[in-house]
Amino acid sequence: MDAAERLAREALQNSVDAAREGETPQVALRMHAYSGADLDRFWHGAGLDAFTARVGVLGLHSGNAFEAKPETLRVLHVVDSGTTGLAGDPTSPSSKMRKLLMEIGGSQKVVEDKNSGGSYGFGKAVYSASSRVAVIFAYSRTHDASGQPLSVLMGCAYHREHEFDGQTTSGRAFFGKRIEEHGIPIRHDPFVGDEADELAAELNMSREEGDIGTTIAIVDCPLKMEDIKRGVERSWWPKIRRENFRVNITDEDGQRLHLRPLQDPELRPFIDALDVALGRSPEQSGKSRRKADFNKLDGKKIGQLGLFALVDEQEPDEMSDQIDRRDTIALVRSPGMVVQYYRRGFPSHPPVVGVFLADDDIDDILRRSEPPEHDQWDANADRLDPSSKESEIVQSVHARIWRELRTFQKFARPPEKSDGNRFLQLERELAKLFGPTGKREPIGGGKGETPVSLRPDVLIEQAADGLKVKGQVTIQLKEDHEGDLPVIVTMRLSSIDEGHRHLDPIALTASFNGADVEKVDEAEWHLRLSPGEKVDVEVESAVYEPDWTVDFVPRVKPLGVEGKA
Structure with a gap:
């Protein structure tokens, strides 16, 4: 995820979290390019001259405006309306203005706010991280405790601790009112009322009278506005489609x-899957799409899954920034942002995309399972309550999603003839591997005696989230x-369907116990054997789904012999 997409995710998430009850906020992202007199007015109004003399000790990247x-x-404005604004007593540590500017890196929002996006501090830090000089300003029209209109404005710089003119500073600088009271540490408060409105006008941040929200x-x-636009589309299409979420983006030329x-051809199949999940699709069940409503778990509704089979999907270019959609599920909860494009293993046939919409019953659990970046649902997250089976609920969400995808995939797959050539088949019901049935093919695929032998001795073992193959292959x-x-x-492990067609490759690790071996790729090794030498290879697979049938094929052949290994 690049910086533009990160800003698009976090900035809009902050506005969505601040939405007034029952409203969908509106957000505008506007790039301003100041030059000439406009630049001088902004530069001096923002007090930026104070930084130029110490630019060498601020810890900024080269090419910044202070050099x-x-x-x-270029100054980017993030403007929201239909929100509560930065409410709260501006002098109190609990006010939203002070939390925004002074508590970057904390996680209090996770504790306090329901149906929010994630860690409070991380989401705010994206603003300063998007500034080459690490300086931001916040101006908000909100209401005070008595319901009266209140304007607040403050700025902050986030630089590294440094020494300047013989004094050590924390690196944090404030554009606000310096408050000195006897016996109380110095603090900085926002400008309020008319003073805040006048400064906002000087900084080109004015808002219409009665327009409650934050700039x-x-x-x-x-950042490039085209990249920010792309980030908004990739992360927020569920809310745009479902709730007509309005985000206006304007570049520095006013376009x-x-x-x-x-x-967008990358996103359209996901949007089709969203319509299936929402019950808007004319066909809810068939070869091309399916809706699944998950049963309750521990008395809680889980959510809906919409699946959509792709036709003639091509493997994406590794050098592009395309989303690899094949067998990918967009995970979405109440804010309407894609938390993660979730997938396991390798894509199978036919490729499928899907959208999982979490039910409100488990929204808080999933929120607590997210890291500060809120880009995944982690069953091992520290904030989950072990006494309430919350970890099990997160695990179940992942397992059910993937089981439904594979079931639909088998249903949607066109019939294909079996190749009839299997070496070893692993069944879920058996906690071990059967030996090969019928006569084993000679090494190298030809006829005749071979000088090297191979004997597999592997079993299926239970793992935390499924099954795995573990054992030894003797050469x-x-x-x-x-x-x-x-x-x-060569050693290959993959899932197979009822027609014995290979589906998903499953990763294997192999330890040759001290033998001098060259690893060619993830499934092929070269080594040199002496007469009578025996090598015991310890093998262990990645964890795979408990309902998969898998096929393990180890082979050995003399190097240089023609034929497929």
């Missing part, structure tokens, strides 16, 4: 960049072989 005042300064100004922002996720060269023999060893 040399630029001809053009964030990110100074010296290097409006329109959000059109429906016209030995005949004692009467003339000289050393270089060999190729």
